[in-house]
Each structure stands twice: as C-alpha cells, then as structure tokens.
Amino acid sequence: MPTSNEKYSKKISQNKEKNKIAFCKDFGLNYKKNTILACISFPLTEKNNLDILEKSIEGILEQDINLALIGVGTKKFQDFFTDLIKKNKGRISIISDNNKNRQKIYAASDILLATADTKECEDEIKESMNYGVIPICQKNEFVEQYDGNNEKGNAFLYKTGSKWSFFAAIIKAMENFKFPYDWKTIQKNAIKR
Numbered sequence: 001m002p003t004s005n006e007k008y009s010k011k012i013s014q015n016k017e018k019n020k021i022a023f024c025k026d027f028g029l030n031y032k033k034n035t036i037l038a039c040i041s042f043p044l045t046e047k048n049n050l051d052i053l054e055k056s057i058e059g060i061l062e063q064d065i066n067l068a069l070i071g072v073g074t075k076k077f078q079d080f081f082t083d084l085i086k087k088n089k090g091r092i093s094i095i096s097d098n099n100k101n102r103q104k105i106y107a108a109s110d111i112l113l114a115t116a117d118t119k120e121c122e123d124e125i126k127e128s129m130n131y132g133v134i135p136i137c138q139k140n141e142f143v144e145q146y147d148g149n150n151e152k153g154n155a156f157l158y159k160t161g162s163k164w165s166f167f168a169a170i171i172k173a174m175e176n177f178k179f180p181y182d183w184k185t186i187q188k189n190a191i192k193r
Contacts, residue, residue: 016132023108029066030090036065036177039109041102042120044073049116054080055163063174067092068105106131111173129154132187136169146186154189
C-alpha cells in the first residue's frame with residue numbers, strides 16, 4: 001500500500017496518484033481518479049483574502065473537486081470550513097499543521113488555491129510547485145500563465161480581487177487536468193522553474 005510520502009521527482013505522475021490515494025484514505029476524502037485535489041496550505045486569515053474563496057465556494061463545490069486545508073487560522077474561517085465539511089462529507093478535509101502533513105498535502109494535491117499576493121501565499125506557491133502542485137494565483141515573479149499552444153507556463157492566473165476571474169482560473173485548470181499529457185507538461189514546468 002503506498003504511503004502519502006512516496007519519493008518525489010520529475011517523474012511525478014505515478015507518485016502523485018499514489019500519494020493522492022493514500023492522502024484521501026488518511027484524511028477522509030472520497031477518492032476518484034479524475035477528481036482534482038485542491039489545497040490551501042497558508043493560514044486561513046482575512047489577510048490572505050479567503051473572502052474570495054468564500055464568495056465563490058458554491059460554484060467551486062459544484063465541480064468535480066476535493067479540498068484539503070491546513071487548519072490554522074481565524075475562528076471565522078475555521079468555522080466556515082467546518083460548516084462546509086458537514087454539508088460536503090468526503091469532499092473537504094482540514095488537517096493539522098505539522099511538517100509531515102505539509103509534505104503529504106503537497107505530494108497529493110493537484111492545485112493550490114492561492115487567494116492573495118501575501119508573502120505567506122507566495123511562500124506556499126514556491127514550496128508546493130516543487131511537488132508538481134499547480135498554483136491558481138495572481139501574477140507574481142514565480143509563475144507564468146499556462147499557454148497550451150506553446151506548452152509554456154506553470155500556473156493559472158486570475159485578476160486581483162475578482163471572484164469570477166478566480167473561479168474561471170480554477171475551471172481552466174480543471175479543463176487542462178482532463179488531458180494527462182498537458183497536465184504533466186504543466187507539472188514539469190512548475191518543478192523546473
């Protein structure tokens with residue numbers, strides 16, 4: 001049985017799926033091969049603009065997506081996500097914050113939902129990309145919008161403050177996820193950045 005910390009390298013596709021299966025089992029998420037696993041690994045605070053996620057969560061959860069979060073943050077957002085878990089059993093998981101769990105969440109996740117341009121979010125973007133996690137984020141020096149025609153880029157970007165642009169970037173990532181060759185290309189671009 002694979003563990004959630006299978007060795008990681010540029011041969012990401014085999015390890016990513018094994019890690020996702022183990023992570024879902026360990027943290028109570030329903031596993032389906034083509035369901036995308038999104039993570040939030042930075043603190044759940046107002047500073048990190050979780051409001052943009054709060055405003056678009058209904059549409060996000062209508063998609064074929066699971067969500068894993070590191071459970072550190074303000075009471076407002078901890079309560080918000082705890083309530084969401086009750087309504088969406090097997091689709092959202094909050095895990096405790098420690099180094100082992102951070103490694104597991106990166107190794108299993110397909111995308112990172114970076115809701116702000118804070119240092120905390122940028123640090124998570126940099127770290128998660130080493131594991132082939134594709135950021136949904138605002139423009140910054142570490143990322144480039146994915147261009148499928150030229151097989152360039154390592155992220156899906158959205159306009160600052162726009163819940164619709166944020167939601168659209170998630171949908172674009174999910175559409176590309178359906179094509180394994182394209183997705184592996186994006187992952188390789190993320191890891192080699």
